[in-house]
Amino acid sequence: SSIKIIEYPASSIESSITKSTTMKRSFILLIALLVTQLLSAQQFEPNYDESKVPKYILPDVLTTFNGKKVKSVKVWENKRRPELLNYFTENMFGKVPGELKISSVEILEQSDNAYDGKAIRKQVALHFEKNGKKLSFTILIYLPKNVEKAPLILGYNFYGNHTVTTDVNVIISDAWVDNNPSFGIINNQLTEQSRGVRTNRWDIEKMLEAGIGLATIYYGEVDPDKNDFSDGIHPLLYKKNQEKPEVNEWGSIAAWAWGLSRAMDYFETDKDIDASKVIVFGHSRLGKTSLWAGATDRRFAAVISNNSGCGGAALSKRAFGETVGRINNAFPHWFCGNFKNYNNNETMMPFDQHELLALIAPRPLYVASAEEDKWADPKGEFLGAYFASPVYKLYGKKGIVSDEMPAVNKPVQNTVAYHIRTGVHDVTSYDWEQYISWAKEQLNIE
Ligand code: GCU
DSSP, X not given: OOOOOOOOOOOOSSOHHHHHHHHHHHXXXXXXXXXXXXXXXXXXXXXXXXXXXXXXXXXXXXXXXXXXXXXXXXXXXXXXXXXXHHHHIIIIIOBOOSOOOOOEEEEEEEEEEETTTTEEEEEEEEEEEETTEEEEEEXXXXXXXXXXXXXXXXXXXXXXXXXXXXXXXXXXXXXXXXXXXXXXXXXXXXXXXXXXXXXXXXXXXXXXXXXXXXXXXXXXXXXXXXXXXXXXXXXXXXXXXXXXXXXXXXXXXXXXXXXXXXXXXXXXXXXXXXEEEEEEEEETHHHHHHHHHHHHOTTOOEEEEESOOBTTTBOGGGOOSSOHHHHHHHXXXXXXXXXXXXXXXXXXXXXXXXXXXXXXTTSOEEEEEETTOGGGOHHHXXXXXXXXXXXXXXXXXXXXXXXXXOOTTOOEESSEEEEEXXXXXXXXXXXXXXXXXXXXXXXXXX
């Protein structure tokens, strides 16, 4: 499973007195958090027994809410897709309440000698300003040097840009330090101990060899992953006196997806990048995020969901492993307020996750599971991809055509692709091998 980022309030490193009080307070907060999590974990018993999956009726992706069968791309695009997109927006992820453009772009650093001269590296800060508030986040970009305009994989990282590579030139961001004081600072000194700790999840050299670049962002810079809406990007779009999003307004996942779209705004201006070939990728909560980014922003050419589970590719109505009620209790900030209406109430959902996946059609979509990742419901993820496929068919594209789950480590790769690999909740070299060869074929990458 992913590293759990323990959230402390930002502490000042100038004053050790303030720091130690803050640390004490943080410690108490941490204990309180652990106790709450323990209590809620005790109350929730996940079902891992296929025979106990409740009987459910899955809404047909090609039937409108008022019962009309969708038979053409035109009706899908003009009626059914918009109504589904609107439903997911209002009742699950929440809408972005206004427009917020990049106010300035700052190239913090660049080099054409990364990865032994094989890559260009850029570290690009996007700055935002509104309501007298500011936010910035940094995109770390590696581009294969032998490609004139490089296709890109874009994905958030959980733990800081400097953790995805051992490259010593990658800047350790202030936001990361604020979120991880115990890891990042010892005796008021920024340490190097976390550099490269997540290289196993990012096969950057394999991407570069394939002629594909990587762009990655530390997700905590766009919105820290905690149930607190006073920080991150949300306050920049608050109305007067607003302190948290309305029940139909963006949770953290929608905020993270928004950040990916702003990265895309930048890519469109970078002559070294082929913005028509950006593949949005994410693991776990960030896989839920890549799906929502792909659904809301059609500039993304392809979408990869790695072990995204509940609220991602997995069908909610199966209630296998993590459920809607459980995810909303444990992570109340991820989805919008309205999504809580479906806690322990999946039968009342007039939609399910296959329809989120269908919003990505006809663009290539890869859903991947891991055999031991029962919490994310591999079968539910597979069925999500399968039941989204009729929309691909409508466009003349091949999705997942058999409802029989493929064997472990036997990928099925069409415009919609799926694999279940051996192992646990993670991103592995096996996953990257599949994603890279599939993306090359789907997007005609030489
Ligand atoms: C938790 C959560 C999952 C999520 C995962 C992750 O396990 O319940 O929904 O996908 O964290 O992001 O690693």
